[in-house]
Amino acid sequence: MNKVNEILNEIGRAGRAEDGSYTRACYSPEYFEAVDITEKLMREYGMVTSRDAAGNLRGVLRGAGLGHKSIIIGSHLDTVPSGGLFDGAYGVAGGLEVVRKLKEEGRKLRHTLELYAFNAEESNPLGATFGSRAVTGLVSPEQPGLAEALKNYGHTVDEITACRRDFSDAKCYLELHIEQGDYLFNEGLKIGVVSGIVSVISYRVTAIGHSNHAGTTMMKNRHDAMVAMARLITEADKRCRAIDDTLVLTVGTIKCWPGSENVIPGKVECTFEMRHMEKSKTDELIKEIREIADSIDTVKFEIVNMINKGSVSCDAHLMDVIGAAAKEAGEKPVVMPSGAGHDANPMAHRVPIGMIFVPSKDGLSHCPEEWTEPQDTEAGAEVLYRTVLALDAED
Incomplete structure (x- = not known):
């Protein structure tokens, strides 16, 4: 049974307002409440977790094979002010569902599987995609106002530059996300294979x-x-x-x-x-x-x-794997660009990236009315799961 919606609603306990909107600003108590919920689930599903000064959460499920590079899944937990349930958090929930299903089915991947819950992807005083830029080493110490802004959050520039990881052990990065536009919804399609992210x-x-x-x-x-x-x-x-x-x-x-x-x-x-x-x-x-x-x-x-x-292109091989996984799941995938920015953008500077889109009802996002039907979120999580299995079968 696919539990991505159950997981998403568990994360959604953090920062929910009475009007049904969600506000989890970067480094806020509401944001870290979502991190706590996510970390608890990661550990329940067998992942080893860690956090960094940029506010990112990382879970690692060690693979059985030797010499196989990590398959990384990620998205963000912060929101715009009075945003919706799905933007960002759905991708984290989808990654958790992959790990949960692996455990339920008793599968042991050859590749190590990593899941990132990034901080500060939305517009903020530190600059958008801050968490993923910190991990990829793309936060410039000379960024105007960076030191002062970080001081307000109790951190230093040196702490953020130290968040950079070595990607030599990484195979690829995958991100599951709502479209935030109306193309899939209007066309009656459930799965978009993203070709690239605009500048x-x-x-x-x-x-x-x-x-x-x-x-x-x-x-x-x-x-x-x-x-x-x-x-x-x-x-x-x-x-x-x-x-x-x-x-x-x-x-x-x-x-x-x-x-x-x-x-x-x-x-x-x-x-x-x-x-x-x-x-x-x-x-x-x-x-x-x-x-x-x-x-x-x-x-x-x-x-x-x-x-x-700058704009980035998704990896052609990953696009093929995602498309095949969607067809295997009984869906009709369509190749499309992303008009919104994502954590996949900075990640593309370090590893091949692939993105999976699911519909946004009426094209709405960044608002309380943001909605994706449960069967569509389940379809996206299933495609992500099948994509991971297909990539794990490769060298």
Whole structure:
């Protein structure tokens, strides 16, 4: 019997609000409650566990063979504020179900099986995918504000750099996740074989004008930073749509100074985030955004790159194995890219990666309404299990 939903709901006891949403911020008590629950289950299923300064939990199920590299499964336990049950935690629950089923069936893998429950995959003061970046050695000690942010969580930069592991003993990394989009749901499909993860490129864009009295400064004399930023946003949106149908641009934050209803804004700061599989498309968009900014003569714009996570491709062999496992389980898999970022992105810099998607009802995610039908989560866990068995049969 597949118990992935039972495991997921056990983890979901941590950080659940009365409205049905979930909040487990990085390094929060709610996050570590989820870690405690997960670690208890890992140990019940026979895994040896450990934690690191980045807040990650690792479980190890030692294999019977000698010289065989580890098969790693992972996902994250943190959530966005008022998020859903499935994002991240489902992948950890799926990994636990694999280990539980191996124990139930009395199977002993030749390869060592590892399961990571990562911290801080969602946006946070340390930067998204922080836990997996720490494990892969991709957290730069020179990251602006890192030392100060870590101090707030009781850690140091040296402690985080020490979290890096040696991947020479790793065969691959697998991640099970909800799609967070509507393609599988709309097509009535249960399994997506992920081909790659789009880039996440983020810029801090600042419009610098002049503050002045809202009542006495005539329109022709204004250097309104808010109006200028609004022009840049709307024009950038138009250019993005014209470049490519799968290129996306989001202006998700905005700050205004001095922030008074009777003062013309003198400074406005926004984040411009863009995503695509091809670097040439995001390069083209930021070039055009800079050109638009230069054409607006009422203010001065400053555009600074803050995040530059390039796209990564999933391993072709792992895609084939996942696809075969899905067909063996009676499903019709479809190959598709991921428009969301995942811990698999930093892991791809160290080992071959494979990802399995299951549907998100109505394409909803990062909200309390996030939902995946029990039969779909069970199907994903079954495909993950069969994938692990197939990979274990290889050298």
